[in-house]
Amino acid sequence: MSTLPLMPKATAVWLIEKTALTFTQVAEFCGMHPLEVQAIADGEVAQGIVGYDPVANRQVTAEEISRCEADPNAKLKILATVNSVKRRAKGARYTPVARRNDRPDGIAFVLRNFPQVQDQQIAKLLGTTKDTIAKVRDRQHWNSQNIKPRDPVTLGLCSQMDLNAAVTAANERLTRDGQEVPQPMPIESED
Helix, strand or coil: CCCCCCCCCHHHHHHHCCCCHHHHHHHHHHHCCCHHHHHHHCCCCCCCCCCCCCCCCCCCCCCHHHHHHHHCCCCCCCCCCCCCCCCCCCCCCCCHHHHHHHHHHHHHHHHHHCCCCHHHHHHHHHHHHHHHHHHHCCCEEEEECCCCCCCCCHHHCCCHHHHHHHHHHHHHHHCCCCCCCCCCCCCCCCC
16 A cells, blocks of 8 residues: 555654564555664664554554564555544634735625525635624625625635535525525626
8 A cells, every 4th residue: 555654763663673574564564765674773763763553553453463474575554544634624714814804805795696695604604703794785894995796715715615515505495495596696707
């Protein structure tokens, strides 16, 4: 497999200290050169690195290590891991200070092009408040004269996937309630 274990050098230290694997086997498993593994074994490299147990951390099984210790030509196979890191797909993310002034433009764009999207969805999508949305809609915002509807995706306020999901959810809600889904407005070109 082409994936490497977590913390390859520390894993190599543990494998050298705790197993009878060859330098070549350790090197192939950890993505290192056999001479580097030999230098680790000689104490020339990786001094002070604490070994990282790949068995306890579910990267390889003890049976797999035993199999490879018995056959010097066998290669260790890393276990397929379940990615425990969840990608945050919903909700607003941190908006840098430089882009916060663009938020009313994004709100105006969503209000104009997707009127079916509820204020709560816009607030979650763009990381704003219902009060700000109401002020942009009623032109009571402190910067109303300078607000130009601009796509929040190109402004970096949300992803296209999140915007599409919000619009789809709003359209499904309208369909479920028996209301007509508004047609999207044609995009105006800036010539």
